[in-house]
Amino acid sequence: MKMEAKDVCVEIENDEFYSKFLNDSIKPLVGENLSVTDQVTKLAQGIEKLGKSLEKQVLAKHNDLLTQASHISDLENTLESVQSQVQNLLRGAEKLKERVHTPYYALENQTIMLERVQTTCNLLRHASKILTLWNKLRTIKDNPSKEAIILFDLNELIGDYDFQGIIILEEILSAVNQRRNELLNESTNSLQSSLLNGDKAKLLQCFRVFQNLQCTEEQIKKTVDNMLNDLKKEINSALNVQMVSIEVKKSSSGRVAPGKANIMNAQDFKLKLWDNIDKLFKVDIYNSCTKVIMLQTVMNELHAIGNFRTIAKKFWSDLCLVFSNELEKSSLTVNQSVEIDYPKLLKCFNDLLSKLKCKDLELNRSCLIKWENSFLSKSLGKLLEPVRSIWHLNQVPTMDQIDNAVRVISEALSISLGDKQLSISLANSVAKSIKQMNVEAEQRLSMDNDVAQIIESPTSSQQKNADLCNSLYYFSTQIKRVLLNMNSMLPQESVQIVHNSLKDISSLPVLLMFAESIKNSLYIILMTLHDEPDLIRADDPIGKSLSCSPYMKELQQFVSRCKDIYLSMYNEKPALNECYMNIARSCIERFIYHICNVRPLSKFGRVKLQIDCKYLEVALSPLVSDMTEIGDYYRQLKALHLLLEKTPQEIAKSQSEGASLPYSMVMMFLFSHAGHQLLAPHTCAGWNIQKLMQWLDTHRSEKERLDFVAGALQRYQNHIRQNQIASYDEVYPVLLQMLEDGRNSLRI
Structure with missing residues (x-):
């Protein structure tokens, strides 16, 4: 049966004609291929099929349908009972509503009445306080501070409620407002007069009033x-x-x-x-x-x-x-x-x-930064202008031009007195001006090949360099004089900035070029001491009147000539002193190198070298008047003078007790006391004296020099063993001991 009903439905759904009637949005079409009569006939057939199918299903399910029909009757009875109960519930709710609303409205009316009573009480209470304070206010005289307190309290009370309509308070409220304004105006006027007169007591009184009035x-x-x-x-x-x-x-x-x-x-x-x-x-x-x-x-x-x-x-x-x-x-x-x-x-x-x-x-400098920056910019231009004008046409500035530039710098520093930050800013501008002056001069310094020649008269380039250096030195000294005069007024930071900018101004670089030329010539002169015949003379020097060697006289004349002709062109004493010290130190050092490596050397030669040591101080006196200023170099020269008169054993003893000369130099000197088989270190290396001087200049480490001497000793030891010589040179043990002592001193 189920299959038959399902088949009828499937047949209708799949039928092209019937399927069009299953869609609600489609209306029956008249313009079909079938005529209207045929369409009606077909519809009737379809309805008949559906009717038969329904009848079959009702017959098949009639017991179930009867059961459901009896259940519907029971449901209707139940619904009627529920409806009756709902009606009873609604009636009960209505009665409950009436019982609740009646006391609620009564309570609401009572609450409103109580609120009004409370408001009335508060109004009366406030009115009472206002009247009391007003009466109190009327009794106060010549005490604005207390009046202010009462007026503030009155104002607070008046602001709590609206007292409009209360006749008894109308005049009081108006009077309170009027009195408050009067007191405020009086205190304000008193404030202005107190500030104008500087009356602090009245000012305090005014502000007590303001404070009490909030x-x-x-x-x-x-x-x-x-x-x-x-x-x-x-x-x-x-x-x-x-x-x-x-x-x-x-x-x-x-x-x-x-x-x-x-x-x-x-x-x-x-x-x-x-x-x-x-x-x-x-x-x-x-x-x-x-x-x-x-x-x-x-x-x-x-x-x-x-x-x-x-x-x-x-x-x-x-x-x-x-x-x-x-x-x-x-x-x-x-x-x-x-x-x-x-x-x-x-x-x-x-x-x-x-x-x-x-x-x-x-x-607050930030508010003035625009004008400060503009002023500093103009000030820098003013400071640089005289520097530019100095070098515009002239190769060497005149004293007047330098004085003008210094005057501008002095004015720039003086106008900043009283303001530290401006003074520091201007000091930086001054430093730029000084730097520009130095740069311009350096660009005009000649660096040609003949700028340091010391053979002929000073060349035009050398004279120009001296004039430039002297101008810069004069410029520097004048600025330092300005700083000295203004030292107590200028901030120390400003003074330091300008001083630092002056550090680059110095004649020393040019003077050191002369120093190198002078030292090279001195080295050549000192080299000739090895050719002096007196160093190997065999006769006894005792009782003879001896003078210094010819090379030493030549050295003295050369030093004096260089100072008088070349170095005297420069005026900067500090730079000159540094140059003099540099020459003197190098000369003494090279002299010690040569003396310690002279060989052969007789007793007469040692006495002659002692005289030369003494005379070297005289030769260098044009440069250094006080030889003690040279420090260790002068002490080494004195030590060398003593060394020349001692035996190897005495030398070793004095060295162990502490001496100014390094071990390596003393050991090189001791080779002059040895026989011809104990060759000097540079002779072992196959060097001449010039090569030895170059090596000593580039190897200043005491360890390297000791190792250099040790190599000569080792070669001598090998020579003794290879030739099976019975005894060592008497100086050899002394040298070995000093080598050990020298190396030990380096470990300390």
Whole structure:
């Protein structure tokens, strides 16, 4: 049966004609291929099929359908019972609503009545307090502070409720408001007069009134704002170019000659402008600042609650900003005058702050940075201008030109007195000027091949170099004199900046070029001592009158000639002394090298070398008057003098007790006491004296030099063994012991 019903449905759904009627949105189509009669017939057939299918299903399910029909009857009975119960519940709810609403409305009315009673009580209570305070207020005389307290309390009471309509209070409320305004106006007027007269006691009284009226902050803001507005007008007036010009014309009329009016008027304008600015700071701004500081002091003494500890600081900050804005809005002429004479403006600020002596006030430089930068830029241009003009046409500056440049530098440093930061900034500009001077001079120094020649008379290049160095030295000494005179007034940072810039100015680099040429010539002269015949003379020197060797006389003449002809061209004594010391040290050192390596050397030769040691001091005296200034080099020369008269054993003993000469040099000298088989270290290496000097110059380590000597000793030992010589040279053991002592001294 199920399959038959399903088949009927499937047949209808799949039928092209019937399927069109299954869609609700499709209407029966008349224009089909079938005629209307055929369509109706087919529809009737389909309905008949569905009817038969339904009948079959009803017959098959009739027991189930009857059961469901009986259940529907039971459901209707149940619904009727539920409906009856719902109606009873609604009636009960309505009765409950009536029982709740009645007392609620009654309670609401009682609450409203109670609230009104409470309000009335409060009004009466407040009215009573107002009347009491009013009566108390009327009894107070000449005590604004207490009046303020009562008026504040009255104002608080009046503000709590609306007393409109209460006749008894109408006049009182009006009188309270009027009295409060009167007291506030009186205190405000008293505040202004107290600030003007500097009456601190009255000012305290005013602020006690304001504090009791709870309007302190408002009054302070109003007072400070009024001061700032007044100062703004004064600043604008002082910087107003038209007003200044009118005043200048009035003051200068009838006294300026024709043709000079513009120049005089410009000068008078500048003087009048700075008079205005000076008066502005000394009178208007000073008076306002003292008032604000007094306000700050009073508020600190009252210990008022609120942000009252920065009144003066904020006022000063706002004032600096106002001044900066007004100055920036002023005319180009005023701005240019301020840029040119910016230190005057800074002095006005600094003098004012110094006069006020308030730790909360300090200059806000950021407000003036525009004019400060412009001033510094112009100042740098002024400082560099004389330097450029010096070198524009001249190869060597004159004294007058240098004096002019120093004068400009002195003026630049002096105009910054009183302001540390500006002084440091100007000191940096001065340092740039000094550096430019040095750079220009260095570019003109000649570095040709003949610049350090010491054979002929000084060349034009050498003379030019000397003149340039002397000019720079004069320039440096003059600036140092300026610094010395201004040392107590200038900040030490500024002094140090300028001093540091002068460090690069020195004649020493040029002098050291001469020193190298002089030393090379001295080295050649000293080399000739090995050719002196007196060093190997066999006769006894005792009782003979001996003089120094010819090479030493030549050395003395050469040193004197170099100083008189070449080095005397330079005026810078510190650089000259350094050059002299450099030459003297190198000469003594090379002399020691040669003496310690002279071989063969007789007893007569040692005495002769002692005389040369003594005479070397005389030869170098044109350069160094006090030989002790050379330090260790002079001590080594003295030690060498003593060394020449001692035996090897005495030398070893004195060396172990501590001596000025290094072990390596003493050991080289001891080879001159040995026989011909104990070859000197440089002879073992196959070097001549010149090669040895070069090696010593480039190998200054004592360890390397000891190893160099040790190589000669080792070669001698090998020679003795290979040739089976019975005994060593008497100096050999001394050398071995000194070698060990020297190496031990390096480990300490």
